[in-house]
Amino acid sequence: MCVSKNAAVFDCEDTAKTMRSVRKVQRMDGQICANCANITKKSKKRRIMLDPTDRALLAALQNDAHSSAGQLSEMLHLSASQISRRRQRLETEGFIQGYTAKVDATRMGLSVQGFVQVHLATHGPDNSTSFARMVDLRPEITSAWTMTGDADYLLRVYCADLAALNTLIHDVLLPHPAVARVQSQIVMDQLKRDGPLPTG
Incomplete structure (x- = not known):
């Protein structure tokens, strides 16, 4: 949400509308909110070109981060040394940010997956910092995003059961001084698992 000096408010419902709102506010008073400023900054960031082999790698x-250089060389028709150099470059340039293991939530006893929309009572750097710190310390909250639209944050949570989710909402989120209200949705079934990013 962008607020101009004259208190005009613009909701950024999607990326295209966000950029239109950014330009509109800039024309009015030259100021934009932090979220839209970040979007503008990212859009102007220099893009490093990837060739088809980089994308295939x-x-x-x-699909399988454990693939060896030898296996990848057969798949991509390059030498193992070329694969290693490309992989190291992609790591250095930040395309590859790390390697993790996918753990089955149900086998870990986390039978409830949910999404929680959080609406803040007041906005300011202190409240945002405090809320972000709290989110970072809660292992049940596996992902968190700042959002356009009505909600300020969207949280992805995994809990052992509904009682644990209720505790998280009523004993952790709602008592936070920055939070006005929350709205939760429980996942009934996940039609598609978290997949790889498109590289084409």
């Missing part, structure tokens, strides 16, 4: 590593 990223796709292969997303």
